[in-house]
Amino acid sequence: MPTSVLTKGAAVTFPIDTVRDAFPALREGAAHFDAPGGTLMPTSVAEAVRDTMVSATCQRGTNTPAERRTDAIVLGARQAIADLLGVDAGGVVFGRSMTQLTFDFARTLAQGWGPGDEVVVSRLDHDANIRPWVYAAARVGATVRWAEFDTATGELTADDIEQQLSDRTRLVAVTAASNLIGTRPAIREIAERVHARGAFLYVDGVHNTPHAFVDVPEMGADFYACSPYKFCGPHHGVLVASPELLGTLAPEKLLPSANTVPERFELGTLPWELLAGTTTAVEFLASFGEPAATRREQLRSAMAALGAHEDALRGTLEAGLAAHQRVTVYSRAQVRTPTLLFTVDGIESPEVSARLAAPPAGSARPPGNWPGGAWCCGWCRCAGQSP
């Protein structure tokens, strides 16, 4: 049955059964609230991975069918990410994970830093966008400065960043969305302040990308890194920057590997099958949009519709948590993703997590198996009324 979500007066309708059918993992009967662990994978993405693995692939080239297939997979994946993020396909770099790419780029970017130079990181960020910069700064004797966020409001503002800037700032590393409390800082405003000091802005887009229509140039990020496994794709990492900027950087690499951009940043052989899966994941996301002349345009309406749907779900979740007097919610920023951090008074968080994952004590009914096909976590005793 279609689910209709009303938002700001506009109806967004998803054929919810069809969407659920696309994810075989949902047949386990559980709902998954662990966004940091990644999204589930639709069948079409898994099939793209499998089809590539059983096809003839080799190194990229133009002579044999296998070479041409491999080349097309890489170029197709670069274009898919370019459409998703609004960037030039020639500036799309693939790697093992966002963490690995950030370590690599931190090492490369720090080549030009020295004692007295400064790098700014934020307390709102995932460690993947902190530690690489801390190590890189330590190696060259540069200073790390910390931008604090307001724990009462959950906000990290451009002013918070500005306080840490100086004429020696070489780079600011900040997240476009916190995977802990959902806060989405005003990256455009931060970019203006950072660029006014002549520094680079490196944005962690891992948690942001699944929840927003991303336009990296509009955002003002010099580097933007994300992970397809957070938007229905396979496990690998992506970094984008303008090809011109990438052309100014000289990473450590093997001699025989290509010195072209973006290939010079891709160490060793890429996972062709995962790249094929990522292209299909972008197509899967685009399929939620209005038909349009370009995939980029279709993604625009798709991400708007998905965002509206998520906001409605967040409202339900927040209302449910607000009904519990012992629950404190820390996700309070004005602009945020539907990711909630909460604690339960008197119960340690690991215990809350264990109880949410467990069926109700004394109940023979496992989660997700309520009469009439309704779904419930099995712990809240809502008798299948949960959405």
Ligand SMILES: Cc1ncc(COP(=O)(O)O)c(C=O)c1O
């Ligand atoms: C906000 C954020 N940044 C970075 C990472 C690390 O990404 P990866 O697993 O691709 O290294 C994660 C992973 O959960 C994340 O949520």
